[in-house]
Amino acid sequence: MGQVFVKSKKAELSLFFFIDALGWEVYKNNSFFLKGLVKDAKRLRTILGYSSACDPSIISGLLPYQHLHWSSFYYSPETCPYRWVKYLNFLPSRITKYQRVRNKLSQIIKKIHRFTGYFQIYQVPFKYLPYFDYAEKYSIWVKDGLSRGSTIFDEMIKAGVPYYVDDSAKADGDKLEDLRNSIENQEIRLAYCLLGKLDAVMHMKGTRHADVHDLMKWYDKELRQTIAVAEENYEKVNFFVFTDHGMHNVEQTFDLQKKIESLGFEYGKDYVAVYDSTMGRFWFQNEKARSVIQACLTELSCGRIVPDEELEDLGVYFADHMYGETIFLMHSNWLIIPSFMGLKPIPGMHGYHPDDPDSYASICSNMVLPENLDSIEQIYWLMLNELGLPIPKHEHIPGFVPRSDIKALWPKETTSPLKGKTL
Numbered sequence: 001m002g003q004v005f006v007k008s009k010k011a012e013l014s015l016f017f018f019i020d021a022l023g024w025e026v027y028k029n030n031s032f033f034l035k036g037l038v039k040d041a042k043r044l045r046t047i048l049g050y051s052s053a054c055d056p057s058i059i060s061g062l063l064p065y066q067h068l069h070w071s072s073f074y075y076s077p078e079t080c081p082y083r084w085v086k087y088l089n090f091l092p093s094r095i096t097k098y099q100r101v102r103n104k105l106s107q108i109i110k111k112i113h114r115f116t117g118y119f120q121i122y123q124v125p126f127k128y129l130p131y132f133d134y135a136e137k138y139s140i141w142v143k144d145g146l147s148r149g150s151t152i153f154d155e156m157i158k159a160g161v162p163y164y165v166d167d168s169a170k171a172d173g174d175k176l177e178d179l180r181n182s183i184e185n186q187e188i189r190l191a192y193c194l195l196g197k198l199d200a201v202m203h204m205k206g207t208r209h210a211d212v213h214d215l216m217k218w219y220d221k222e223l224r225q226t227i228a229v230a231e232e233n234y235e236k237v238n239f240f241v242f243t244d245h246g247m248h249n250v251e252q253t254f255d256l257q258k259k260i261e262s263l264g265f266e267y268g269k270d271y272v273a274v275y276d277s278t279m280g281r282f283w284f285q286n287e288k289a290r291s292v293i294q295a296c297l298t299e300l301s302c303g304r305i306v307p308d309e310e311l312e313d314l315g316v317y318f319a320d321h322m323y324g325e326t327i328f329l330m331h332s333n334w335l336i337i338p339s340f341m342g343l344k345p346i347p348g349m350h351g352y353h354p355d356d357p358d359s360y361a362s363i364c365s366n367m368v369l370p371e372n373l374d375s376i377e378q379i380y381w382l383m384l385n386e387l388g389l390p391i392p393k394h395e396h397i398p399g400f401v402p403r404s405d406i407k408a409l410w411p412k413e414t415t416s417p418l419k420g421k422t423l
Contacts, residue, residue, distance in 0.1 A: 013183065013234040014190045014386040016242070016379075017223060018058075020051070020199035021350060023246020024360040026207055030216040034223060034241065034364065041364035045375040046245040048306075048314045048329075050276070050351045052118075054244035054361075054376060056140055059151040059192075061380030063315030066397055068147040069140070070316055070323045073124065073132040073274050073340070075283045081137075082109050083130040085121075096126065097343060113137070117145075118167075124274075124340045131272050141167040150392050152383045156190065159389055164191040172197045176222050180229045190387060195219070202247045206347035207358075238386060242363040242379055245350045249358075253337040253345050254302040256280050256328070263296060265289045274324070275339040278351040281324030294326055303330040314354065332356040 024043040027033065047054050047063065049070050056062070056069040064070040077083075085105075088096070095101060102121055110119045117136035121129060139145055143157055156163050164182045166175050172195045182188050198219070201211050223241065230237040257275055265271055270289035274281045280297070284290035297305050306327045311317035330336060332352045337345050352359050361376050363369065373382065384391060 007233070009232075010186045010234045012236045013188065013230050013238075014383070015227065015230060015237065015239040016190065016192045016383060017239065018192065018194050019219060019241060019243055020194075020196045021202055021245060021247045022198055022241070022243040022362055023350075023358060024362040025246060025358055026198075026202075026212070026216075027362040027364065029207075030213065033216055033220050037224070037227065037239075037366055038241075038364045039366050040369045041362065042369050042373060044242070044361040044363055044373070044378075046354045046359050046361045047376060048311075048316050048351075048354055051244055052136055053316070056146055056151075057315075057377040058242075058244060058379045059140065059153065060146060060149050061377050061384075061391075062146075062149045062394070062397070063377060065312075065315055065318055066394075067149045068322070069135050070318070071274065071276055071279070071281065072120070072122075072135055074135060074322050075131060075272055075274075075324075076133040076322075077131050079133045080130050081113050081133070085109070085126050085129045089126040091126075097123070116142070122341045123338065123343055128267070128272075128340075131268065132274065139167065141165050149394055149397055152192070152380055155384065155389050155392060156387070159387070161190065161387055161389075162188050164188045164193070167194055172219075173222065176226055180226055183226070183230050183233055186233050190383065192383075199247070202348040203346050204348070206249045207247050208249070209347075238365070238367050240363060240365045240367075240379075240382065242376075243361045244376055246358045246360050246362075247348045247350050248332050248352055248356070250335045250345060250347055250349050251333040252302070253335045254300075254330070255338065256300075256336045257338065259296065259300070260293060263292055265293070275336050275341075276351065277336060277339050277341040277349055278330045278334070280328040280336065282326040282328070283321065284325055290325075297326070297328045300328075302334045303328055305329075329353060332358060 027041065047057055049064065052072050053064045053070045056067045057064065060067050102123065106120045109115070109121065115137045116139040119134060119137060124132070135147070140151065141153065143154055145151060145153070153163070153165065164179055166178060175193060175195065179191055179193050182191070198212070198215055201215055205211055227237060227239055260273065267273070270285050271293060272283045282293060284293070294305065306329050308317055311327060330352065335345055335349055337343070350359065363373070363379065
């Protein structure tokens, strides 16, 4: 008889599945998802802003004012590397408004300047692009990826921990297939799997469309298969499915640009603004423009100016006003159209106040989650805890302290500020 070889298992694998926009409300509305495998699930508070703010916080444990990533564009004409784009302003708008043209130009800029991050000029007018630098010029998913602070990937590289991450534009199915191959080869200790299709579907169809249900069914099947492969190759498998933010259904739009332009001030001379999908961010060159524009914003019923004190509480106040001197935030379900992000309304959007019900993120696991896990940046501590790694001191970030209530609950016998190693 031939000899039978039994494949030995590796000791432990931690699977972190990031499903973009799997907010708490969407998770609850798809109760079949990983049913029978999930032991615990929690609602998590997101961060004011977009994925450009949330993702750096999840992988670093830092808030935007600490790692310096918030929105995509920030006012800094002296450091803008693509100022030459202004010479394309002669091109007719009937051509330059198309997203395909914009995507191609974004790729050209990215190649010329050797950007490695997620770079996109969206619908920012060519004549305005030279006013702005871009926060994520370089990939946050590699060593030293953040503008300030270290990430879980920096810590794993330092500790020699083998891991999987793929931030490419591959389809979710291809990423999961690649991950399963890495698991079968027993190459990794931790996986951070980025899955983005749900966000794209809900942007285009809203949260209640049948395609959302169908995609969640597909994720359920694919993740079950991936977890099963992991259990065949590792003695202990802990999995966590989480996200960065929820998704709101868009019901109303407002042309904020037109309203501000009607006040008679000159862009670039009196004020500068970025019109994100759900925020207007303003810098002022004189007090008259500041006074009149702020008064106008105060009167609008579609949103409100967020006070500096509230921005500070939310972790997105920048003393140097890097991302804006005045932040006007749209109310839930309202969209700025046209904006620098898009010209036409879409059914789903995020980037509203973190306390709006549809803004909340989610996390679920086959482990009991720490009782004080309540915000997305704490997922970083969860990953450290899984690996038994010490907390970075972030000595280059003045006054760095993990969130005060978390520090108070930090048991002396563990390396993580989350309660217990009951994970």
